[in-house]
Amino acid sequence: MLRLINLAVIGALVIGAAWLYEIKYSSTRAAEHVAKLRAEIRRERDAIAALRAEWARLDNPDRIQILARRHLTLKPVETTQFDSLDHLPEKPVEIVPPGSADPIGALIENMVDPEVVTGSVVEPEANH
Amino acid sequence: MSAQTIQPASPPATGLISARRRLVHRLLYGRNVDRGAKARARVLLAIMVFAAVYAVVALRLVMFALVPESHAVRRTGSQDAVATARPDIVDRNGQILATDVRMPSLFGEPRKIIDVDEATELLTAVLPDLESAEVRERLGSRRGFVWLKREIKPQQQQQIHRLGIPGIGFLPENKRVYPNGAEVSHLIGLVNIDNQGIAGMEKWLDGRGLADLHRAGFATDREQKPIALAVDLRVQHALRDELVAAAEKFKAKAAAGLVIDVNTGEILSMVSVPDYDPNNPREANDPTRINRLSTGVFELGSTFKALTIAMALDSGKVTLNSTFDARVPLRYGRFNIHDYHAQHRVMTVPEIFTYSSNIGTARMALALGVEHHKWFLRKLGQLDRLRTELPESAEPLVPKHWGELNTVTIAFGHGLSVAPLQAAMGINALVNGGYLIPPTFMKRTQQEARALATQVIKPETSDKMRYLLRLNAEKGSATKADVKGYYIGGKTGTAEKVIGGRYSKTKVLTTFTAILPADKPRYQIFIILDEPQGLKETFGFSTSGWNAGPTAGKVIARIAPMLGIEPRFDLPPADRLILAKGQ
Numbered sequence: 001m002l003r004l005i006n007l008a009v010i011g012a013l014v015i016g017a018a019w020l021y022e023i024k025y026s027s028t029r030a031a032e033h034v035a036k037l038r039a040e041i042r043r044e045r046d047a048i049a050a051l052r053a054e055w056a057r058l059d060n061p062d063r064i065q066i067l068a069r070r071h072l073t074l075k076p077v078e079t080t081q082f083d084s085l086d087h088l089p090e091k092p093v094e095i096v097p098p099g100s101a102d103p104i105g106a107l108i109e110n111m112v113d114p115e116v117v118t119g120s121v122v123e124p125e126a127n128h
Numbered sequence: 129m130s131a132q133t134i135q136p137a138s139p140p141a142t143g144l145i146s147a148r149r150r151l152v153h154r155l156l157y158g159r160n161v162d163r164g165a166k167a168r169a170r171v172l173l174a175i176m177v178f179a180a181v182y183a184v185v186a187l188r189l190v191m192f193a194l195v196p197e198s199h200a201v202r203r204t205g206s207q208d209a210v211a212t213a214r215p216d217i218v219d220r221n222g223q224i225l226a227t228d229v230r231m232p233s234l235f236g237e238p239r240k241i242i243d244v245d246e247a248t249e250l251l252t253a254v255l256p257d258l259e260s261a262e263v264r265e266r267l268g269s270r271r272g273f274v275w276l277k278r279e280i281k282p283q284q285q286q287q288i289h290r291l292g293i294p295g296i297g298f299l300p301e302n303k304r305v306y307p308n309g310a311e312v313s314h315l316i317g318l319v320n321i322d323n324q325g326i327a328g329m330e331k332w333l334d335g336r337g338l339a340d341l342h343r344a345g346f347a348t349d350r351e352q353k354p355i356a357l358a359v360d361l362r363v364q365h366a367l368r369d370e371l372v373a374a375a376e377k378f379k380a381k382a383a384a385g386l387v388i389d390v391n392t393g394e395i396l397s398m399v400s401v402p403d404y405d406p407n408n409p410r411e412a413n414d415p416t417r418i419n420r421l422s423t424g425v426f427e428l429g430s431t432f433k434a435l436t437i438a439m440a441l442d443s444g445k446v447t448l449n450s451t452f453d454a455r456v457p458l459r460y461g462r463f464n465i466h467d468y469h470a471q472h473r474v475m476t477v478p479e480i481f482t483y484s485s486n487i488g489t490a491r492m493a494l495a496l497g498v499e500h501h502k503w504f505l506r507k508l509g510q511l512d513r514l515r516t517e518l519p520e521s522a523e524p525l526v527p528k529h530w531g532e533l534n535t536v537t538i539a540f541g542h543g544l545s546v547a548p549l550q551a552a553m554g555i556n557a558l559v560n561g562g563y564l565i566p567p568t569f570m571k572r573t574q575q576e577a578r579a580l581a582t583q584v585i586k587p588e589t590s591d592k593m594r595y596l597l598r599l600n601a602e603k604g605s606a607t608k609a610d611v612k613g614y615y616i617g618g619k620t621g622t623a624e625k626v627i628g629g630r631y632s633k634t635k636v637l638t639t640f641t642a643i644l645p646a647d648k649p650r651y652q653i654f655i656i657l658d659e660p661q662g663l664k665e666t667f668g669f670s671t672s673g674w675n676a677g678p679t680a681g682k683v684i685a686r687i688a689p690m691l692g693i694e695p696r697f698d699l700p701p702a703d704r705l706i707l708a709k710g711q
């Protein structure tokens with residue numbers, strides 16, 4: 001009985017040791033991976049910073065101004081080139097309602113003013 | 129142990145000794161105790177001691193396992209950046225003004241070097257600007273670590289690495305770069321080789337605790353939040369471009385300009401040429417390149433009349449219709465105060481302002497008295513040193529004995545030297561409804577500004593000042609600065625410079641202040657030209673209306689679209705638009 005227990009304990013010990021080894025090994029691997037990723041992130045960040053600095057240098061207004069003067073015919077905006085939206089002319093009234101099947105008929109219909117009384121049109125409210 | 133066991137047993141205790149102690153004692157030493165039981169007790173004791181020791185070991189192991197980071201962090205910390213990582217500085221739109229770039233630095237470990245001469249020869253071949261005698265001396269020393277060259281190029285690092293010299297290594301270091309060069313020099317300042325701020329906003333950053341952080345070894349990462357300043361790079365460029373052009377055109381010794389938000393005190397742009405490139409620190413120490421806006425103090429001339437007239441109007445004793453006698457020069461002691469644009473008649477307050485009458489303003493200040501004058505200027509912050517985030521500031525030069533003569537001259541801007549930034553702050557208060565707001569280089573909202581502000585003049589006086597400034601641009605000395613459509617108000621100033629203790633007639637400092645737009649001001653533009661010369665096209669005049677004024681006009685024409693100011697052409701003249709609203 002005692003021997004059986006001893007054997008079981010030894011077995012458990014071996015399994016436990018193997019399991020521990022596995023965990024330890026994988027955690028080391030994970031830690032190395034983390035360190036590698038950290039270093040990579042830092043390298044990338046440094047590269048981004050360097051590129052951003054370079055971009056800012058290329059974007060410098062002084063440099064752009066020199067280039068624009070040399071290669072473009074654009075000029076600074078004059079105050080007279082601005083206008084407000086209120087000064088836009090009104091959109092013209094649509095003569096033909098959009099999507100009508102008979103545009104010419106609609107046009108003629110629109111031209112007829114129903115209020116005008118002529119010889120051929122009977123006055124609408126003739127109550128005299 | 130065996131010796132102890134034959135000791136006489138203690139008498140069966142019934143006294144005060146605790147039962148537990150008695151039990152242990154009997155188990156260990158009692159003669160009549162069963163030997164077997166005694167042995168078991170001893171074994172148990174031994175087991176407990178060993179268990180305790182193992183528990184301590186196990187606990188310690190768990191502790192090590194839980195905090196594995198501390199080792200790694202310390203190691204990379206020392207390998208990494210030696211120089212402080214600094215937060216990026218960006219303008220109000222997020223454009224980078226200063227950033228860190230990682231650069232390798234070359235070092236040597238003299239104890240590990242085998243052949244000093246060979247190493248020196250190889251290194252100087254790759255880095256020609258390296259002094260070979262100095263390198264030999266450094267590598268020949270018995271020290272553990274010497275810097276050979278800070279901040280080398282990546283290609284050079286590659287070349288040296290391939291040489292494979294033992295005892296030579298590289299450390300990555302943070303180097304501060306300013307992509308915009310001289311464009312923002314005075315404003316952001318610069319850093320030294322160890323990335324510590326030595327001027328401008330960089331120094332201010334260090335003062336805010338970055339230096340302590342660095343000393344503690346925490347500021348090595350670049351994950352610090354960028355600092356957003358109030359400055360607008362586009363405005364800064366436009367202002368600098370125009371000032372450089374103006375300084376060249378009028379052959380001025382120096383030029384300076386300021387764009388400040390009237391309602392918040394934010395400094396959108398600050399330029400003082402000649403300036404320096406912060407990437408080249410050697411230029412920064414040149415005394416001719418000082419920041420004339422905050423580190424220099426000047427007699428600002430007639431621009432100061434705006435303050436005098438505001439004082440008179442705010443006192444209630446003078447109205448816009450009051451008249452002052454400017455028929456003859458004002459005699460004071462042995463001094464004669466003349467008018468530059470002499471009219472030889474009795475003038476109203478608006479006329480005094482638009483003709484820039486020295487006699488009129490002097491009489492106005494005299495009518496209120498010396499004490500009132502002093503009190504008003506102190507209230508407007510013109511007599512005390514103005515402190516902003518910039519570490520550089522200058523104390524105004526205030527006369528020690530302020531008599532009536534001083535009041536007479538200070539009324540038209542001579543005899544009191546102030547920093548232009550300070551004067552701009554005062555003029556802001558005259559036009560923004562009477563709030564004195566300390567200028568800042570950081571972003572600030574209108575609410576924050578109001579919380580800091582003090583009401584120094586009445587809002588009605590502010591309306592009148594806006595009217596006077598606009599009137600001056602419509603038919604006074606500032607007409608050449610007027611850009612059609614932006615409704616500018618402005619005041620010129622030409623101060624004679626003191627050369628050898630006397631006022632010079634030829635060397636002048638011209639100033640111009642413009643407010644934009646005058647009916648509801650948003651920005652003030654302040655321009656200074658130091659010793660501009662008269663030109664053929666200015667008919668030989670070197671007064672402000674001919675040089676500083678037009679320069680301000682050009683600046684406004686360029687920056688107003690960027691600042692989102694809409695041109696309006698159908699506005700009535702000042703007396704109908706501004707005064708009618710004020711009454």
